[in-house]
Amino acid sequence: MTTHTQVSLPLPVLPEGWSGEKDFKAIGHVSKSTQRSIEPVGPHFLAHARRARHKRTFSEDDR
Amino acid sequence: MSAEEPTTNGAKPGERTAIGISFGNSNSSIAWTTPEDKAEVIANEDGDRQIPSILSYVDGEEYNGQQAKQQLVRNSKNTVAYFRDYLGQDFKSIDPTHSHASAHPQEHNGTIAFTIQDKEEGEPSTVSVSEIATRHFSRLAKSASDFLGKKVTSAVLTTPTNFSEKQKAALIKSANDAGIEVLQLIQEPVSALLAYDARPESKVADKIVVVADLGGTRSDVAVIASRGGMYTILATAHDYEFAGVHLDKVLQDHFAKEFIKWNGIDPRENARSLAKLKLESEATKRALSIGTNANFSVESLAEGIDFTSTINRLRYETIARKVFDGFNRLIEGVVKKADLDVLDIDEVILSGGSSHTPKIASNMSAIFPPTTTVLAPSTTPAAISPSELQARGAALQASLIQEYEAEDIDQSTHPAVTTVKHLTHAIGVLSITGDSAKGVFTPIIAAETAVPARRTIHIATPKEGGDVLVKIVEGGSHIKVTKTEPKPKENGNKDDDSDEDSSDEEPEEQREKVWKVGNVLAEAAIKDVKKGGKVEVMINVAADLSVTVTAREVGGKGGVRGNLAAP
Numbered sequence: 001m002t003t004h005t006q007v008s009l010p011l012p013v014l015p016e017g018w019s020g021e022k023d024f025k026a027i028g029h030v031s032k033s034t035q036r037s038i039e040p041v042g043p044h045f046l047a048h049a050r051r052a053r054h055k056r057t058f059s060e061d062d063r
Numbered sequence: 064m065s066a067e068e069p070t071t072n073g074a075k076p077g078e079r080t081a082i083g084i085s086f087g088n089s090n091s092s093i094a095w096t097t098p099e100d101k102a103e104v105i106a107n108e109d110g111d112r113q114i115p116s117i118l119s120y121v122d123g124e125e126y127n128g129q130q131a132k133q134q135l136v137r138n139s140k141n142t143v144a145y146f147r148d149y150l151g152q153d154f155k156s157i158d159p160t161h162s163h164a165s166a167h168p169q170e171h172n173g174t175i176a177f178t179i180q181d182k183e184e185g186e187p188s189t190v191s192v193s194e195i196a197t198r199h200f201s202r203l204a205k206s207a208s209d210f211l212g213k214k215v216t217s218a219v220l221t222t223p224t225n226f227s228e229k230q231k232a233a234l235i236k237s238a239n240d241a242g243i244e245v246l247q248l249i250q251e252p253v254s255a256l257l258a259y260d261a262r263p264e265s266k267v268a269d270k271i272v273v274v275a276d277l278g279g280t281r282s283d284v285a286v287i288a289s290r291g292g293m294y295t296i297l298a299t300a301h302d303y304e305f306a307g308v309h310l311d312k313v314l315q316d317h318f319a320k321e322f323i324k325w326n327g328i329d330p331r332e333n334a335r336s337l338a339k340l341k342l343e344s345e346a347t348k349r350a351l352s353i354g355t356n357a358n359f360s361v362e363s364l365a366e367g368i369d370f371t372s373t374i375n376r377l378r379y380e381t382i383a384r385k386v387f388d389g390f391n392r393l394i395e396g397v398v399k400k401a402d403l404d405v406l407d408i409d410e411v412i413l414s415g416g417s418s419h420t421p422k423i424a425s426n427m428s429a430i431f432p433p434t435t436t437v438l439a440p441s442t443t444p445a446a447i448s449p450s451e452l453q454a455r456g457a458a459l460q461a462s463l464i465q466e467y468e469a470e471d472i473d474q475s476t477h478p479a480v481t482t483v484k485h486l487t488h489a490i491g492v493l494s495i496t497g498d499s500a501k502g503v504f505t506p507i508i509a510a511e512t513a514v515p516a517r518r519t520i521h522i523a524t525p526k527e528g529g530d531v532l533v534k535i536v537e538g539g540s541h542i543k544v545t546k547t548e549p550k551p552k553e554n555g556n557k558d559d560d561s562d563e564d565s566s567d568e569e570p571e572e573q574r575e576k577v578w579k580v581g582n583v584l585a586e587a588a589i590k591d592v593k594k595g596g597k598v599e600v601m602i603n604v605a606a607d608l609s610v611t612v613t614a615r616e617v618g619g620k621g622g623v624r625g626n627l628a629a630p
């Protein structure tokens with residue numbers, strides 16, 4: 001997808017003394033998920049199936 | 064796709080002529096995709112785009128569609144109608160109600176059949192429902208072939224979301240026997256949604272959609288999470304008590320009573336009179352979707368007496384209120400079943416013939432908040448005809464896959480590809496409001512998104528720019544209800560006779576969707592953002608739920624990148 005959602009509320013200022021390795025701090029992980037079925041219909045699904053079957057990532061797919 | 068190995072008709076990918084078919088109990092439609100990638104419904108030789116799913120035999124000649132429907136009056140015994148849902152079923156589990164006034168379904172060799180005089184001479188034949196469906200498919204394929212100027216070889220068909228594997232297999236067999244290779248079966252509401260999403264003006268968006276398919280003998284509703292153009296059904300509901308025929312029934316009873324008043328005869332007591340009453344009531348009902356007044360006129364309705372009357376839309380909406388309320392309950396119920404609130408619904412797609420009814424659309428606008436788009440002819444001038452959505456979606460899918468090997472299609476539709484993890488919480492970023500330091504959650508990837516998934520947003524920074532914090536968190540939404548006391552009338556006119564509105568002292572409810580910040584996932588610092596600069600945040604969730612976050616100043620170099628392990 002090439003359109004980006006635009007958010008007008010600003011990001012907060014970096015707190016004094018904040019530090020992270022290479023400016024990044026991993027804190028948690030995704031908490032939960034459910035198994036569901038996606039419908040095998042439409043152009044975006046076909047792209048998904050192609051990636052899944054060739055074990056490709058989004059960025060490999062972009063090239 | 065099904066347990067049964069599809070018999071192919073020898074069509075090779077690349078040489079196929081593929082169409083979309085929607086086959087309902089009441090009507091069928093055929094559609095194709097033009098070279099400009101536009102889906103269009105094909106009119107049959109009678110000029111009909113909604114082709115009644117009916118076959119009738121007169122002197123050994125077969126009639127289909129609208130011509131067969133007319134035979135319900137004179138030749139009901141040799142007319143087969145409302146049979147789609149009988150396919151692949153046991154006789155014991157069908158509801159034969161709608162076949163009372165046409166050939167009756169019967170148990171035959173472990174399947175369902177009809178006894179009809181389908182040849183000019185000799186004994187009546189007993190024809191299985193599978194064979195009837197095959198004959199109907201042959202007629203549809205012929206109409207499409209005649210229109211396209213080449214033989215249709217293949218099709219995508221739509222099925223209700225509660226069709227069993229047995230029903231699907233039976234449907235595929237009937238189509239195969241008519242010489243149609245079934246490329247894929249797709250679910251009716253998904254097909255309707257695809258028809259809308261494929262329009263050039265549609266943008267890929269993350270949205271929750273309710274598809275209400277209000278047909279002739281059944282109403283089916285689905286709540287679908289549409290995420291980056293991929294669809295996940297969250298809940299479905301089915302109803303057989305409130306559908307198009309029940310609206311017809313309201314008008315039948317209305318006009319029957321009027322006829323009784325004038326003539327002392329009940330036209331519902333004679334089969335032929337009842338058939339005429341039914342047909343004309345349906346025509347009147349359809350006319351009321353366009354005009355605010357409609358005629359009802361039948362020659363020799365009963366005992367040779369002609370009958371003409373009129374009804375206006377308001378009266379119709381009043382007498383049909385119970386049925387409309389039934390639709391409302393069904394739709395509200397499925398939203399609850401999906402654990403959602405009306406405020407969560409971005410779009411309501413009204414599909415199926417009964418969705419032409421303006422009152423149904425206006426009820427949707429009343430049930431759902433103003434932020435919900437109701438896609439119906441009377442609310443949205445650019446709406447696609449509700450009667451065409453399913454066939455159009457099927458035609459689009461057919462054009463997408465017609466060059467694939469059958470094996471590839473099967474592999475792609477296999478649960479190993481389609482069953483995937485979905486996020487239960489939204490993942491987003493915290494920003495601040497103008498006047499307080501409190502964090503506000505902005506979702507980047509919505510809940511119910513299938514993984515792998517990737518989304519990017521552009522977010523503002525403080526006016527002066529500088530160093531900013533990108534805090535990635537999970538968020539859950541809930542509905543906040545605030546009760547506000549009814550405002551006293553501005554001029555305080557107590558002695559006004561305002562009994563109707565302001566005097567009932569119920570506090571007004573204000574409902575809004577609010578985000579609750581949950582689990583913190585990561586933080587990143589973007590330094591030296593220039594004045595008025597923006598930050599791009601990309602979140603990529605892999606199939607195992609590991610996360611990659613990338614953030615950088617829009618137009619800037621480098622940026623920050625980090626990973627979160629799978630849970």
Ligand SMILES: Nc1ncnc2c1ncn2[C@@H]1O[C@H](COP(=O)(O)OP(=O)(O)OP(=O)(O)O)[C@@H](O)[C@H]1O
Binds near residue numbers: 086277278349415
């Ligand atoms: N313009 C209209 N206004 C109101 N009702 C209409 C209109 N056009 C068609 N209908 C009604 O829609 C119903 C048929 O809907 P549709 O063609 O979607 O049926 P279907 O999916 O084949 O039916 P079923 O629910 O029996 O499987 C009929 O009751 C018909 O009278």
Ligand SMILES: [Mg+2]
Binds near residue numbers: 279
């Ligand atoms: Mg239908």
